[in-house]
Amino acid sequence: MSQIHVTATINGDVTEFLCEPDETLLDVLRDRLGLTGSKEGCGTGDCGACSVTVDGRLTCSCLMLGAEADGARVDTIEGMADGETLHPLQRKFLDHAALQCGICTPGILVAAKALLERNPDPTEEETRYWLAGNLCRCTGYDKIIRAVLDTAAEMREAR
Template sequence: MSRIHVTTSVNGDEVDFLCEPDETLLDALRNRLGLTGSKEGCGTGDCGACSVTLDGRLVCSCLVLAAEAEGREIATIEGMAEGEALHPLQKKFIEHAALQCGVCTPGILVATKALLEKNPDPSETEVRYWLAGNLCRCTGYDKIIRAVMDAAAELRRA
């Protein structure tokens, strides 16, 4: 098989890489571009640990072929903070102790950022529904939900 040349935007930067025709976006991000924040939890799109946005749409990067990224915009957990300044969601996750092992956290943060960009004033039910595709085995969800609700309120005030 011959490799495929992909030119895409990742976290606002144009990047080029070569990938195999059957290579997932998750593998390309981690192994070709060195962006290891997204994790492989299941490889079947059931856990959300590999969540990224592709053209603003939340996707499981383990289910997207790397070649499908051609000409598109990808946002990963690495692009969430602005320089040294953490995103308000990241700050609230720390304040509310809403993370432990770190496998699910990047996907949850990317997912909740996508939610708040779509709906800056979600109800608790909407947050829980939006995060239904993200599994956390360490913290439970109450601290995560409180962190998201608190971040949403802060972002609305800003």
């Protein structure tokens, strides 16, 4: 198979890469671009560990081909912090001890950020529903939900 040339904006930077026609976006991010924050938990889109946003839409990168990113804006966990300054969600996850082993955390953070961009004032029920596609075996979900709701409140106060 011949490789496909792709140009995408990844975490704000225009990036060019070559990929195989059957190579997933997750594999491109991890193996070709060295962005290893997104994890492969299941490879079937069931766990959310590989969550990224593509043109603002929450996406399981294990289900998307790398070639499909051509011309798209892809945001990963690596693009969440502003240099050395953590995103408010990242700080609240630390404050609430809402992480354990780290496999699911990047995907949950990306999903939570997508939620707050879409709905800056989610209820607990809306937050639980939105994050239902992200599975965690370590923390339970209460600390995660509290961290997201606390971030939403902090961000509202800052406006």
